[in-house]
Amino acid sequence: xxxxxxxxxxxxxxxxxxPYVDVLKAVEExxxxxxxEIWPGYEAGGILPGAQQFGVGPxxxxxxxxxxxxxxxxxxxxxxxxxxxxxWADLFNYNIRDSEVHGFxxxxxxxxxxxxxxxxLQVGDRRFPIWDISxxxxxxxxxxxxxxxxxxxxxxxxxxSVLIRGYWGTTGxxxxxxxxxxxxxxxxxxxxxx
Numbered sequence: 001x002x003x004x005x006x007x008x009x010x011x012x013x014x015x016x017x018x019p020y021v022d023v024l025k026a027v028e029e030x031x032x033x034x035x036x037e038i039w040p041g042y043e044a045g046g047i048l049p050g051a052q053q054f055g056v057g058p059x060x061x062x063x064x065x066x067x068x069x070x071x072x073x074x075x076x077x078x079x080x081x082x083x084x085x086x087x088w089a090d091l092f093n094y095n096i097r098d099s100e101v102h103g104f105x106x107x108x109x110x111x112x113x114x115x116x117x118x119x120x121l122q123v124g125d126r127r128f129p130i131w132d133i134s135x136x137x138x139x140x141x142x143x144x145x146x147x148x149x150x151x152x153x154x155x156x157x158x159x160x161s162v163l164i165r166g167y168w169g170t171t172g173x174x175x176x177x178x179x180x181x182x183x184x185x186x187x188x189x190x191x192x193x194x
Contacts, residue, residue, distance in 0.1 A: 020145045024105045027154070028181055031103030032056070034155045035183045038101065048187070055184045059102060063182055064092050064162070081166070082173040083115070091176050092164040096156050099185040104154040106145040107164075110175040114142060118167035124160040134169070143179075154180075 032044045035054055045053025061079050083089050096102055109116065117134040120127075136142035146154060156162050166176065184190055 020106070020143070023145050024179070027103040027105040028056070031101055031155050031181050031183055034103075034157060035101045038157060039185060042185070044183075055182075055187055055190060057182050057184065057190065059104075059178050059180050059182050063097070063100060063102070064094050064178070078175075079177045080173055080175045083168045084171050086168050086171060088120075088165050088167050090163065091166050092162060092178070094162055096158050096160050096162065098158045099189075100158060101183040102156040102162065102180060103183070104146060104156075104178055104180040106143060106179045108144075108177045108179060109136070109142040110177065111173065113172065115168050115170045115172040115174050116166040116176065117169035119144065120163075120165045120167075121154070122161075122163040123154060123156045128154075130167075145179075 035044070036042065039054060042052055042054050044056050047055060047057050049055040081089070081091055104121075107119065114134075114136055117132065119131045119133055122128065131144070133142070133144055136144070164176075164178070166174075
């Protein structure tokens with residue numbers, strides 16, 4: 001697995017950073033392939049899927065809230081994390097619902113002051129190497145684009161656990177936003193405000 005660290009301004013917009021575009025496209029293609037394997041007879045249907053289609057949309061914070069069943073999320077969740085001691089802390093620790101597939105292309109830290117110096121990701125029993133992201137402190141806002149080797153993209157299937165941890169070198173708040181896709185069979189949950 002390799003990863004690319006870039007200023008956020010270079011990965012968004014019309015002329016965005018080519019590796020970011022390539023990784024996001026590869027993640028989308030692989031996530032759609034995986035969803036078709038999981039839900040035979042279904043095709044990708046975009047943000048508002050029809051009959052025999054699954055939806056394709058962005059990852060939402062409520063979908064990553066730690067729910068372990070197909071019940072609706074409750075409460076309000078945030079991508080912002082605050083720590084008062086240094087060391088490792090969970091950023092996200094949840095199980096994928098039965099009606100969803102998540103694909104990860106990278107992460108964005110919004111604040112100009114970066115408190116997280118390392119990231120670690122585990123999907124199911126696949127544990128990935130720790131990434132030293134401290135070099136990104138040179139940028140005003142940061143984007144980490146993941147590019148996996150021949151093993152395939154970072155796709156989490158229904159029922160799989162997802163653990164994303166950060167090593168906090170200093171205390172404070174960082175907003176860590178996963179960049180990727182949520183493929184879903186239950187449109188009603190996507191329309192719900194919870």
